[in-house]
Amino acid sequence: MFQYAFVQKAFIAGILVSITTALLGVILVQKKLSLLGDGLSHAAFGGMAIGLLFNINPLLSALTVAIIASIGIEKILDKIKSQGDAAIAVILSTGMAIAITIIGLIRGFNVNLFSFLFGSILSINNFDLMLLIVLSVLVIGTILIFRKQILFLILNKELAELNGVDTKKINYTIMILSALTVILAVRAVGILLVTGVIVMPALAALQISKSFSDTYKKTIAISLFGMVGGIMLAILFDLPPSGIIILTMTAILLITFFLKK
Amino acid sequence: MSMNSIKVESVSFRYSKESVIENLSFEMKKGDFVGILGPNGSGKTTLIRLLLGFLKPEKGKISIFGKNVFKARELIGYVPQKLDIDRSFPGTVREMLELVKSKSGNEIINLMEINQLFDQKFVELSGGQQQRVITAMSLLKEPEILILDEPSSGIDVKGQTKFNDLLSRLNAEKGVTVLLISHDVNLVSKYAKKALCVNKGHYCFGATKELPKFIKETFGKDYKFYPHYHGDSH
Numbered sequence: 001m002f003q004y005a006f007v008q009k010a011f012i013a014g015i016l017v018s019i020t021t022a023l024l025g026v027i028l029v030q031k032k033l034s035l036l037g038d039g040l041s042h043a044a045f046g047g048m049a050i051g052l053l054f055n056i057n058p059l060l061s062a063l064t065v066a067i068i069a070s071i072g073i074e075k076i077l078d079k080i081k082s083q084g085d086a087a088i089a090v091i092l093s094t095g096m097a098i099a100i101t102i103i104g105l106i107r108g109f110n111v112n113l114f115s116f117l118f119g120s121i122l123s124i125n126n127f128d129l130m131l132l133i134v135l136s137v138l139v140i141g142t143i144l145i146f147r148k149q150i151l152f153l154i155l156n157k158e159l160a161e162l163n164g165v166d167t168k169k170i171n172y173t174i175m176i177l178s179a180l181t182v183i184l185a186v187r188a189v190g191i192l193l194v195t196g197v198i199v200m201p202a203l204a205a206l207q208i209s210k211s212f213s214d215t216y217k218k219t220i221a222i223s224l225f226g227m228v229g230g231i232m233l234a235i236l237f238d239l240p241p242s243g244i245i246i247l248t249m250t251a252i253l254l255i256t257f258f259l260k261k
Numbered sequence: 262m263s264m265n266s267i268k269v270e271s272v273s274f275r276y277s278k279e280s281v282i283e284n285l286s287f288e289m290k291k292g293d294f295v296g297i298l299g300p301n302g303s304g305k306t307t308l309i310r311l312l313l314g315f316l317k318p319e320k321g322k323i324s325i326f327g328k329n330v331f332k333a334r335e336l337i338g339y340v341p342q343k344l345d346i347d348r349s350f351p352g353t354v355r356e357m358l359e360l361v362k363s364k365s366g367n368e369i370i371n372l373m374e375i376n377q378l379f380d381q382k383f384v385e386l387s388g389g390q391q392q393r394v395i396t397a398m399s400l401l402k403e404p405e406i407l408i409l410d411e412p413s414s415g416i417d418v419k420g421q422t423k424f425n426d427l428l429s430r431l432n433a434e435k436g437v438t439v440l441l442i443s444h445d446v447n448l449v450s451k452y453a454k455k456a457l458c459v460n461k462g463h464y465c466f467g468a469t470k471e472l473p474k475f476i477k478e479t480f481g482k483d484y485k486f487y488p489h490y491h492g493d494s495h
Contacts, residue, residue: 030350151352152360156344158315159395162334163361163402211382212352 007235009129010121014227014245016136017188017197022223023143024181025202026215027174030154034199036073036175039088040182041194043069043095048116049102058116059131059183066179069095074175119190119242121231128187135180142177146170151212188227189242200249201226207256222252265327266291266406266438267312272321274307281307283462284321289455291405294432294439296449296469299459300480305442306342308459309410312440313339326405338399338437340392340409348384354394355379361401373397373427389420393427400431406438407431413448425452446472 002008028036047065051058069091076087103113115123124132143150149170152160157167185194205218230245237244267289274282281304289295299305310316311323314330325333346352354375363369370376373393378386383394392412399407409428413421429452432439443449449456450469458465458472458479465475 030346032347148360151356154350155346155352155357155360156341158313158341159339159344159398161315162313162337162339206349206351209351210353211380212356215351 006122006124009124009126010231010241011228013121013124013129013132013188014231015224016132017184018201018223018227019220020136020139020181021185021197022201022219023140023216024177025198025200025223026205026212026219027143027150027154028178029199029202029206031174033088033178035085035088035195036178037182037185037195037198039073039092039095040066040069040179041186041191042092042099044179044182044186045113045116045191046095046098046102048113049099049106052113053102053106057127058113059128059187062116062186063131063180063183065095066182067176070175070179071172074172077171115190116186117191118240119186119188119193121188121241122235124187132184132187135184139177139180139184142173146173150174189245193242193246196246196249197223197227200246200253204249204253204256207260222249222256226252265289266293266325267440268322268324269312270322270324272311272318272323274304274311274316274319276307280462282311282318285459285464286321287457287464287466289438289440291438292432292436293455294429294453295441295455295457296453297440297442297457297459298444298446298449298476300444303460305459306410309408309440309442312408313337335402336405338396338402338404338407340396340399340407340412342410342412344395346384350382350384352383353380354383354386357383357394357398358401361398363401369397369400372431373400387420388416389424392416392420392424396424396427400437404437406440408440410442411444412441413443413445421448428452446476 002011028034044062044066047062048058050056050065051061054061073087073091076090080086149160149165152163152165153167153170160167181198182194185197189197201219201223202215204222205215209215209218226249227245230248231241233239233248234241234244265288269285269287272282272285273280285308297305297308307316311318312325312330314334323330326336358370373396375390375393375397378390378394383391386394396407396409396412413424416424425448428439428441431437441449441453450472453469455467456469456472456475458475460479463479465479467475
């Protein structure tokens with residue numbers, strides 16, 4: 001199967017998405033923001049619709065809208081404190097409302113828009129792949145640079161501030177990284193399943209890990225296994241990759257629950 | 262004359278319309294051990310947040326070693342009531358201690374008796390062990406002042422006694438100024454040299470020997486307690 005260019009691109013994209021979503025997933029699960037990916041992906045869907053309406057590359061318009069939405073969520077969180085799910089709900093509904101309105105305007109469901117809903121890792125083009133490489137390097141590099149500050153913030157915001165961590169800057173950084181990661185993952189598994197690739201490997205790793213750094217490593221391993229295994233199964237049995245990737249990750253999660261017992 | 266470590270001058274603070282602290286003044290000397298006592302909602306935690314610079318006084322001034330609270334943050338170690346994590350947090354004691362730029366690692370780790378806990382997950386420790394790890398994190402930067410917000414809550418009696426004895430040693434041997442928030446009158450009277458009683462705008466500050474008088478004045482004459490004064494058992 002690896003002799004085909006589209007399969008090679010799918011695997012490269014899958015590996016990049018796995019590593020990036022794994023690192024971010026650990027942070028979001030520990031910050032109790034597991035549904036952030038859902039909110040941002042729906043906002044990104046609105047951005048894709050805007051792109052299709054104005055004939056702009058939908059990934060670029062989605063990226064712009066997702067970044068604006070991520071900043072919006074952090075601003076709302078700052079205002080209403082502690083109610084992360086409410087802030088995410090506001091952005092999720094607004095993004096979806098924009099998409100539905102535009103779908104009405106362009107009279108019908110565009111095929112491209114449909115592929116973003118359910119993902120299409122096997123039809124990634126060169127531009128998408130280049131964008132994925134740039135975004136992955138940016139996200140992975142930033143998380144590695146700020147990993148200590150992020151861990152301090154997860155522990156306690158006030159302790160972090162007293163030890164010189166600029167918690168506001170780190171919170172906004174995490175939000176923007178989430179927006180970039182969602183755009184990366186949407187191409188692979190689609191808007192409806194993006195939360196799964198972010199949350200499930202981290203949740204599975206947390207059941208069996210011995211430390212924070214071990215959690216990062218195991219999350220990456222589980223994410224890679226789910227993604228690569230899912231793509232292979234999808235090609236072999238001619239099934240939709242996004243569904244198989246998530247089902248593989250669900251199976252791994254269930255196994256880790258069993259192992260923890 | 263010993264130097265003021267904390268100086269609070271006529272400080273007032275309110276949350277929207279509700280006044281929580283009114284015209285509070287007190288001074289702590291270097292090496293003091295002060296217990297802050299007061300019922301829920303009396304303004305104890307608000308006072309700590311003002312001292313740490315997380316809130317700004319509406320009126321009055323706070324200085325720490327003569328500096329503004331933001332500039333003095335380097336000098337303060339803080340032990341919060343609880344961390345923001347849940348049972349799924351995978352971090353080990355080692356990973357947590359490595360977050361702080363350490364000036365005197367081993368000494369603090371020995372003092373807090375946590376050298377055997379390095380590779381254990383923080384969430385798997387007992388309440389008393391967790392409190393000693395958080396305190397060690399706060400002490401690693403060698404603060405002049407240690408502020409603790411109800412550190413004994415949720416810890417068994419044995420763990421509480423061990424932790425409070427360590428605080429006493431830290432204060433006596435290292436000269437660290439300690440400011441301890443507590444609900445427990447006995448704990449404050451046994452370990453602290455001075456007490457600050459707080460009750461929504463009513464305050465008393467002075468030696469723990471005067472606690473019965475302070476308590477009557479701030480909490481009312483029906484409030485009962487059986488204190489051990491500082492020095493009784495040490």
